[in-house]
Amino acid sequence: MLISESALRxxxxxxFLSIGCSDEHATLAADVLLRADLRGIDSHGxxxxxxxxxxxxxxxxxxxxxxxxxxxxxTTATVDGDAGLGLVVAPFAMKxxxxxxxxxxxxxxxxxxxxxFGIAGYHALMAVEKDMIGxxxxxxxxxxxxxxxxxxMLGTNPMCYAFPAGKYxxxxxxxxxxxxxxxxxxxxxxxxxxxPEGWIQDKNGNFTTDPHALKSGGSLLPLGSDxxxxxxxxxxxxxxxxIFSGVLSGANxxxxxPPFVAFLEPATNPVGxxxxxxxxAMRVDGFRPADEFKAHLDNWIERFKSASPIDPAQKVIIPGxxxxxxxxxxxxxxxxxxxxxxxxxxxxxxxxxISPLA
Amino acid sequence: MLISESALRxxxxxxFLSIGCSDEHATLAADVLLRADLRGIDSHGxxxxxxxxxxxxxxxxxxxxxxxxxxxxxTTATVDGDAGLGLVVAPFAMKxxxxxxxxxxxxxxxxxxxxxFGIAGYHALMAVEKDMIGxxxxxxxxxxxxxxxxxxMLGTNPMCYAFPAGKYxxxxxxxxxxxxxxxxxxxxxxxxxxxPEGWIQDKNGNFTTDPHALKSGGSLLPLGSDxxxxxxxxxxxxxxxxIFSGVLSGANxxxxxPPFVAFLEPATNPVGxxxxxxxxAMRVDGFRPADEFKAHLDNWIERFKSASPIDPAQKVIIPGxxxxxxxxxxxxxxxxxxxxxxxxxxxxxxxxxISPLA
Numbered sequence: 045m046l047i048s049e050s051a052l053r054x055x056x057x058x059x060f061l062s063i064g065c066s067d068e069h070a071t072l073a074a075d076v077l078l079r080a081d082l083r084g085i086d087s088h089g090x091x092x093x094x095x096x097x098x099x100x101x102x103x104x105x106x107x108x109x110x111x112x113x114x115x116x117x118x119t120t121a122t123v124d125g126d127a128g129l130g131l132v133v134a135p136f137a138m139k140x141x142x143x144x145x146x147x148x149x150x151x152x153x154x155x156x157x158x159x160x161f162g163i164a165g166y167h168a169l170m171a172v173e174k175d176m177i178g179x180x181x182x183x184x185x186x187x188x189x190x191x192x193x194x195x196x197m198l199g200t201n202p203m204c205y206a207f208p209a210g211k212y213x214x215x216x217x218x219x220x221x222x223x224x225x226x227x228x229x230x231x232x233x234x235x236x237x238x239x240p241e242g243w244i245q246d247k248n249g250n251f252t253t254d255p256h257a258l259k260s261g262g263s264l265l266p267l268g269s270d271x272x273x274x275x276x277x278x279x280x281x282x283x284x285x286x287i288f289s290g291v292l293s294g295a296n297x298x299x300x301x302p303p304f305v306a307f308l309e310p311a312t313n314p315v316g317x318x319x320x321x322x323x324x325a326m327r328v329d330g331f332r333p334a335d336e337f338k339a340h341l342d343n344w345i346e347r348f349k350s351a352s353p354i355d356p357a358q359k360v361i362i363p364g365x366x367x368x369x370x371x372x373x374x375x376x377x378x379x380x381x382x383x384x385x386x387x388x389x390x391x392x393x394x395x396x397x398i399s400p401l402a
Numbered sequence: 403m404l405i406s407e408s409a410l411r412x413x414x415x416x417x418f419l420s421i422g423c424s425d426e427h428a429t430l431a432a433d434v435l436l437r438a439d440l441r442g443i444d445s446h447g448x449x450x451x452x453x454x455x456x457x458x459x460x461x462x463x464x465x466x467x468x469x470x471x472x473x474x475x476x477t478t479a480t481v482d483g484d485a486g487l488g489l490v491v492a493p494f495a496m497k498x499x500x501x502x503x504x505x506x507x508x509x510x511x512x513x514x515x516x517x518x519f520g521i522a523g524y525h526a527l528m529a530v531e532k533d534m535i536g537x538x539x540x541x542x543x544x545x546x547x548x549x550x551x552x553x554x555m556l557g558t559n560p561m562c563y564a565f566p567a568g569k570y571x572x573x574x575x576x577x578x579x580x581x582x583x584x585x586x587x588x589x590x591x592x593x594x595x596x597x598p599e600g601w602i603q604d605k606n607g608n609f610t611t612d613p614h615a616l617k618s619g620g621s622l623l624p625l626g627s628d629x630x631x632x633x634x635x636x637x638x639x640x641x642x643x644x645i646f647s648g649v650l651s652g653a654n655x656x657x658x659x660p661p662f663v664a665f666l667e668p669a670t671n672p673v674g675x676x677x678x679x680x681x682x683a684m685r686v687d688g689f690r691p692a693d694e695f696k697a698h699l700d701n702w703i704e705r706f707k708s709a710s711p712i713d714p715a716q717k718v719i720i721p722g723x724x725x726x727x728x729x730x731x732x733x734x735x736x737x738x739x740x741x742x743x744x745x746x747x748x749x750x751x752x753x754x755x756i757s758p759l760a
Contacts, residue, residue, distance in 0.1 A: 117507030119477050120688030148506055149475030154689045177650075190718045195710040205642045207649075215645065217638035223631055240630045249712030267625060267632050272598045273581055274625050280575035280721045281639075283706075284563045287573065291565075291698045292535075292689045298705055315701060330478030331512045331650045340649045343673060347656055348641075352553040354607030360548045363638045 045386055046378035047401060053078050055389065055401055056090055062396035063100045064107035065129070073131040076162040081379045084370030087227030088163045091385045094392060096129065096160070098306035105129055105159050111136050119148045122293055123155045127318055130161030134180070134321050138167045141325040145176055149330040152179075154293035157317035160184070160304050164204035165218040165367070171206065171325035172214045175334045178206040179324035183289040183296075185303040188222045189263035190283075191276045194249040196263045197299050200226055201285035206364070208328065210338035212345045213368030221282040222264045223275075229255050229264070242269030288322035295320025403744055404736035405759060411436050413747065413759055414448055420754035421458045422465035423487070431489040434520040439737045442728030445585030446521045449743045452750060454487065454518070456664035463487055463517050469494050477506045480651055481513045485676055488519030492538070492679050496525045499683040503534055507688035510537075512651035515675035518542070518662050522562035523576040523725070529564065529683035530572045533692045536564040537682035541647040541654075543661040546580045547621035548641075549634045552607035554621045555657050558584055559643035564722070566686065568696035570703045574722030579640040580622045581633075587613050587622070600627030646680035653678025 053074050060070035081089030099105045109128030113121050121140055125133035137153040144151025161167065164180040171178030184199025200220035207215045220226075224243040232239045232255035239255045246252045247261030251270075258264070266278025290297025295316040302310035302319060328334045351360045374380075381389075381401075390400040411432050418428035439447030457463045467486030471479050479498055483491035495511040502509025519525065522538040529536030542557025558578035565573045578584075582601040590597045590613035597613045604610045605619030609628075616622070624636025648655025653674040660668035660677060686692045709718045732738075739747075739759075748758040 115688075115690060117685065117688040120507035120684060122689045149478035150508055150510055152508055152684060152688070190706060190709055192711055192713070192716045193709040193718050194712050197706060197709050207645055215641065217635075217642050219632075219635040219638055221635075223626070242631050267635055268581070269631055273600050273627055273631070274577075276719065276721070277575075277577040277579075277625055280577055283573065283721060284575050287565055287699065287702065291702055292686070292695060294690055294694075297698070297702055315698065326478060326510060327475065328650070330473075330475040330510070331480045332473060332652055336652075337650060340655070340673065341645065344645065344649055344655055348548060348555060351548055351551040351555050353550055354552050355550070358550045360551050361634065363634070363641060 045381050045383065045402065047381050048378050049078065049082065049375055051401065052081065052090060052379055052381070055393070055398070056093060058398045059093055059097065059392055059396065062398060063097060066108065069107070069129070069132045072135055073129050076131040076135070076166050079166045080163045081381070082371045082374045083163070083165070083367040084374070085163050085367065086381070087225065087230070090381065090389060092160070094388050095304060095306070097392060099159065102306045104302070104306070104310070109133070113140065119144050119151050121153045123153055125155055125158035125318065127157055128159070130159045130182070130319070130321065133158040134161040134167045134323060135170065137321065138170045138180070138323045138325070141323050142171055142174055142176065145171070145325040145327050146174070150324065150326040152324040153322070154288065155321040155323070156293040156295035158295070158319055158321055160319070161321055163218065164202045165206065165216055167323050168204045168206035168216065168218070169214065172208045174325070175208050175328050176325040177328060178204070180204045180321065181285045181289055182321040183286045183301050183319055185305070186299045186301055187226060187258065187264045188266055188282060189245065190279045191266060191271055194245065194247060194263060195299070198282045198286055199301060200264065201282040203281065203285050207341060208334070208338060209345060210335070210342040212342055212362070214364055215341060215345065215362060216364030216367070221267055221278055221285060223267050223269045223278065224264065226264065229258065289320035290316060292322065293320040403739050403741065403760065405739050406736050407436065407440065407733055409759065410439065410448060410737055410739070413751070413756070414451060416756045417451055417455065417750055417754065420756060421455060424466065427465070427487070427490045430493060431487050434489040434493070434524050437524045438521045439739070440729045440732045441521070441523070441725040442732070443521050443725065445583065445588070448739065448747060450518070452746050453662060453664070455750060457517065460664045462660070462664070462668070467491070471498065477502050477509050479511045481511055483513055483516035483676065485515055486517070488517045488540070488677070488679065491516040492519040492525045492681060493528065495679065496528045496538070496681045496683070499681050500529055500532055500534065503529070503683040503685050504532070508682065508684040510682040511680070512646065513679040513681070514651040514653035516653070516677055516679055518677070519679055521576065522560045523564065523574055525681050526562045526564035526574065526576070527572065530566045532683070533566050533686050534683040535686060536562070538562045538679065539643045539647055540679040541644045541659050541677055543663070544657045544659055545584060545616065545622045546624055546640060547603065548637045549624065549629055552603065552605060552621060553657070556640045556644055557659060558622065559640040561639065561643050565699060566692070566696060567703060568693070568700040570700055571726030572722055573699060573703065573720060574725070579625055579636055579643060581625050581627045581636065582622065584622065587616065647678035648674060650680065651678040
């Protein structure tokens with residue numbers, strides 16, 4: 045089903061208003077979720093709305109948070125999100141990083157006591173709009189096992205870097221540090237298909253192609269899949285995200301990170317507060333004039349797009365390019381939302397007495 | 403052959419003095435190379451000494467460089483390495499990053515017109531000694547093809563993050579963004595062994611297990627190996643390193659990066675100067691008290707080391723742990739150097755009229 049951006053935005057904002065968000069927060073939270081759907085990353089868009097509502101019902105999300113800086117230098121800060129929606133806490137922190145970068149060249153903010161922040165790219169792109177390099181990462185529900193282990197110790201812990209280009213869309217690398225994102229597994233589960241070897245392991249640490257293995261003690265694998273193909277690197281990257289987001293900020297880390305799904309309870313012995321994020325901004329013109337940088341990044345993009353293809357029908361894809369193309373298309377033609385999500389959203393509408401989507 | 407740290411250090415310094423380095427630069431360059439050998443990363447240690455000398459012979463390395471800041475804000479800078487050894491240019495830049503972090507909380511330096519900088523970890527660890535988080539990356543000779551391409555467009559482009567712990571060695575993630583480092587391929591080439599599928603492809607873009615495929619138009623693969631296992635993420639990370647190191651600094655990038663091996667000529671149409679690096683430092687106490695951070699990182703390390711192992715004989719390895727253990731061992735017992743490298747080094751000794759190693 046295709047839904048117009050404005051209809052989906054209004055609906056989403058109304059849900060956030062219904063759970064007690066201020067108008068400002070509801071507008072912002074809806075904007076973050078919509079951006080995911082507009083950019084074709086539908087696993088992180090309105091499909092998660094019911095998830096946020098369930099966490100609020102469990103009193104694990106505070107919809108009127110007092111978000112504040114608790115520690116600061118000229119270019120660094122730690123923000124306490126007061127258990128608010130990551131969708132509003134992370135942009136609050138990114139604004140601070142951008143202000144610091146405007147004044148001193150760069151700004152870095154660690155965030156604790158937050159919740160799921162949507163797509164990392166939303167926050168990193170806030171910096172790009174100011175001709176800055178944007179940086180965003182978050183830890184997440186433990187689903188991924190380190191190399192040599194069969195225990196779920198880490199989230200899919202995404203890291204995102206975004207760079208402003210000239211004539212082209214920003215180069216934006218926004219990636220889970222696991223071999224496959226959990227959303228891809230969910231698609232296989234729904235369609236009853238097997239997944240490739242190297243995405244998941246069973247409870248004994250053997251590769252499996254059963255997408256349901258996670259429900260019986262299995263775990264996702266780090267990028268690289270196994271030791272011989274560099275899974276220790278995927279584990280290392282995931283560790284970097286966890287240390288920046290959790291250990292540096294004072295949030296939970298590793299297996300203590302509270303799960304996103306409301307039916308799983310958080311650890312009873314937390315090592316910090318909520319989940320954590322880390323964001324940053326660096327002025328491009330802190331290194332060279334922005335127009336010079338952008339002209340060279342355009343050249344970089346053109347050269348990589350013209351790299352010799354293995355299959356002439358499939359050119360090299362520049363990171364961020366498919367999402368930028370999706371955004372143009374969905375803004376014009378509407379956002380595709382699968383029936384199951386429409387049904388979920390209309391259930392929410394009924395619960396809160398607001399107009400359904402269709 | 404086991405060689406004592408002091409003997410290898412003196413020898414290495416003498417070689418650098420012989421090619422015209424100042425005493426200060428020769429001492430520093432030797433320290434960077436020795437640190438690699440001490441930490442068991444012998445592909446990046448004295449084994450590369452002949453490579454640096456050959457580049458100097460080709461007048462591609464300037465051993466009396468005027469390294470200087472060419473652009474600056476309170477927390478960012480761009481350094482021109484004047485075609486100097488990366489082994490001295492990168493520490494110069496890292497010192498600037500650390501000074502900026504001392505004053506403002508964080509410091510970031512892009513470096514152009516440089517050469518191979520040794521192990522990224524050396525530079526990142528300079529920050530860790532000051533209770534800072536260290537960050538180092540570099541672009542490198544094009545050997546890696548982007549996803550969907552069979553053209554060598556990127557180096558093995560390492561990225562490194564280092565974090566100070568309390569009772570334990572620093573957590574240090576120092577990794578090539580390719581599935582396998584070039585050094586591992588060289589080992590397979592010398593021993594006549596096949597390599598695992600997923601490390602390299604032939605000139606047509608098909609997986610091959612022939613470690614010599616690079617010599618006949620093949621290329622290394624990004625971390626993830628193929629699209630289904632996330633090679634676009636490895637490509638994305640490598641792109642991030644290339645953009646920070648090359649596009650931001652004014653160095654060459656992508657296929658224009660000058661090769662490390664002296665028998666290959668640099669591109670005749672460079673898009674920048676030399677190769678590029680990017681380094682940074684952030685004060686831990688810019689976010690939370692350093693002792694708090696270190697206590698939690700110790701807890702992180704202990705929890706990950708005790709994660710349920712698949713094989714009870716193989717626990718989870720904390721990033722940086724094997725290198726820290728190697729350093730203790732080699733400092734005590736000497737550094738193992740293979741015969742081929744000893745022979746190479748003694749050839750150099752003969753050329754410059756200095757005492758051989760043995």
